[in-house]
Amino acid sequence: MVDSRDIRQHLDGLVARAVAAAVAAGELPDVAVPVGTVERPKDTAKGDFACTLAMRLARSAMRPPLEIAKVVARHFPADATVEPPEVAPPGFINLRLSAAFLQEQVETAIRLGGAYADGAIGRGKRAQVEFVSANPTGPLHVGNGRGAAIGDALASTLAAAGYEIEREYYVNDAGTQTDTFSDTLYARYQQLFGRDTPIPKDGYPGQYMSELAAEIKDAAGDAFLRPEGASCPLELNTIGIELMAKNIRASLDAFGVRYDRWYSEKSLYSPEGLYESAFGVLRANGQLAEREGALWFTSSDLGEEKDNVVVRSDGRPTYFASDIAYHYDKFIKRGFDLVINVWGADHHGHVSRLKTATRALGAADDALQVLLYQLVTLKRGGEVVRLSKRSGEIISLDELVEEVGKDAARFFFLLRSPGAQMEFDIDLAVKQSSENPVYYVQYAHARLASMLARAAEQGLTPEGGDVALLTQSHELGLVREMLRLPEVIELVATTYEPQHLPHYAMSLANAFHAFNDAFKQQDDSSLKVITDDVALTKARLRLVLAAKVALARVLDLMGMSAPDRM
RNA sequence: GCCCCCGUAGCUCAGCGGAUAGAGUGUCGGCCUCCGGAGCCGAAGGCACAGGUUCGAGUCCUGUCGGGGGUACCA
Secondary structure, three states: OOOHHHHHHHHHHHHHHHHHHHHHOOOOOOOOOOOOOEEOOOOHHHOOEEEOHHHHHHHHHOOOHHHHHHHHHHOOOOOOOEOOOEEEOOOEEEEOEOHHHHHHHHHHHHHHHHHOOOOOOOOOOEEEEEEOOOOOOOOOEHHHHHHHHHHHHHHHHHHHOOOEEEEEEEEOOOOHHHHHHHHHHHHHHHHOOOOOOOOOOOOOOOHHHHHHHHHHHHHHOOOOOOOOOOOOOHHHHHHHHHHHHHHHHHHHHHOOOOOOEEEEOHHHHOOOOHHHHHHHHHHHOOOEEEEOOEEEEOHHHHOOOOOEEEEOOOOOEOHHHHHHHHHHHHHHHOOOOEEEEEEEHHHHHHHHHHHHHHHHOOOOOOOEEEEEEOOEEEEEOOEEEOOOOOOOOOOEHHHHHHHHOHHHHHHHHHHOOOOOOEEEEHHHHHHOHHHOHHHHHHHHHHHHHHHHHHHHHOOOOOOOOOHHHOOOHHHHHHHHHHOOHHHHHHHHHHHOOOOHHHHHHHHHHHHHHHHHHHHHHOOOHHHOOOOOOHHHHHHHHHHHHHHHHHHHHHHHHOOOOOOOOO
16 A cells, blocks of 8 residues: 555656666666656646656657657556556656545545644654744734744644654844833833933834833832933843733734744853853854954854854844854754744845854754745735834734734735745735635635534434545545645645645645535536435545545644634 | 845736646636535636756746845844
C-alpha cells in the first residue's frame, strides 16, 4: 500500500525502473537518469502527474524526446497505483492514478483524522518560529496581524511536517524605544496632574498613551509623580511596558495565537547572562573591535558591507547586540535546528548582518531563515491609511478582528505571498463579508457536517461503507483534491510560503461543492450522497467524512475555525 | 548613489524552467419540484518594456521604466 504522502516518490521510482528496463533491452543508451521528474501538470485533464524525463534526457541520450517517452512508457512497470502511462508531445509521460489507489485514500484520511496529511521531513528536528515581536510601545496594528497570521500558520504547518515546534514572541523591553515610550507616558501622566509637560519630540502621540496614563493614575494615583523636571521613574517604565505587553498578549489571544514562550530582551543582560557568553565567543574569535569610543562587530571581515556598532560610545548596547545574544540562545544554548524569524520588510537591512553574526557564533549556514513580509496598506473609505505608531493614527489589530472577524482576517493575510505588498480594504472586507472566500471554505465544511447529520437522522452512517463503490468522476475528483494536502504541507514546510494553504483550501472547497452539486448539474438524482441505495450511500458518506477531515485540517493549519453550522 | 522585494484579467492576488497562464471579486448569460443558492455551470478579459540563456521563460540573467523597503552609535 502506498501512502498518499509518498506517491510522487513512488512514481519516480516506477519511472526509474522503466528507464532501467529500456536500457537493459538496448532501447535507450545507458545515461544518467535525472530524479524528481514527476510533477503536477497545470492542466489536470492531462493526468494526475506528468513526467518530464524524456525532455531532460533528450540531449544526453541524443534522441528526440517523444521517442524516449514512448520507449519509457512501453517499459513502464504495471503497478496498482497507476493506469498505463500516456505519451504526449513534446515528450510528456502522463500518469493517472488508479481508482483503487484513490479509494484507498478515503480510508487513510478517516483513519488518520486530525493527523491526515502529516509529513516526515521535519522528523527529529526542532524548529522555532519567532513572530510579531512588536515593541511593547503601542497596541498591535494591522501589519502585525499579517505577521501573526503568517508565523502561526507556518508554525502549524511545520509541526504537521514533523518538526517539533516552538512559537516565540521576543519582547523588546529594553532599549531606546522603551525609553521614548516611558518618557511619553510620564508626560501624559503629568498632564493628568495639571502639569504642562509636552511629550518628547520623537514620542508616541497616539491616544492610547493618554488612556494608559489615565489607567495608571486610576490605579496608583500620584504614586509615580516626581518633582517637576525630574525624569520618568523606573517603576513607571516597568509598569507601562508590562501593561502594554498585556494589551498585546490579549490582542493575539483574540486573534487565536498562542505562544510557547514570551522572551524578554532585558533577560539577556542578567549577570553571567547570554550577552556575556555570546560576546565572549565573538571576542575570542577576534570579531570585536573598539573604535571611536564604541564597540564594533567586525562583520566586513566576514563579507558584510560594513562593520556594525554593538555597544554605543555611551555604553548602551544596540538592538543588534541584543539580537546577537538572543540568537546565541536560540542556536547554541537551546539548539534549534531551524529558526524562522518572521519580520516586517522594514527590518530588511538587519537580515544579512544577523545571519553573519549567527554563523560567527557557530550556527549552521541555513539554520536561520528570515521571512520578510511586505507591509500592509490599509484602505478605508477609498483612502489609504498610514500605518505608524508615530503618526498616532493606526488601525489596531483589535479593530480589524472586531470588524471582519479573526477567521477572515487570517485568511486574507495568508492569501498573499509574504513578499508581495498587500492592500487590505476594510470597507470591502466588512461589506462583502458574506461573499468572502473564507466563508466559501467554511461553508463547504458546514455543508459536509450537515450532510452527515442529515444522513444520521435517517440511520445512515459511514460505518461499513465500501469505498470500492466510489468510481464516478465527481467522487474521484474530490478524492484527487483531498490527496493534494500532504503535498501542500510539504511545499509550505520547505518553501515557507503559507499562501498555498488558503489557495488549496479554496480548491478543495470547490471540489466538494462541485461534488455536492453534480446531481443538479447533470440532473441525475442518483448522484446524490443520500439515495435509496444504502451501500452506495454509506460509501459516499465515507467520502464525505474524509473530505471533512481534510478540510478541517487545512482550516486548522490556517488557524481558522471549521464550523459545523453557519 | 548602492542593495533588496514587487510589476500577471477592470480590481485584489496565485502560478516548484514544462503542455492551451489560474482564482476571488466585478461584468454578462444559464441553473432553485435541488442532501444548506454563503452554492453550481458557462462567457468576455492579462504576463510593464527590450535583449539574452534554454529543447522549452510569467518563472533564470542583463538593462530600462514604475511602486515599496533598506542603506543610523533607531528598532
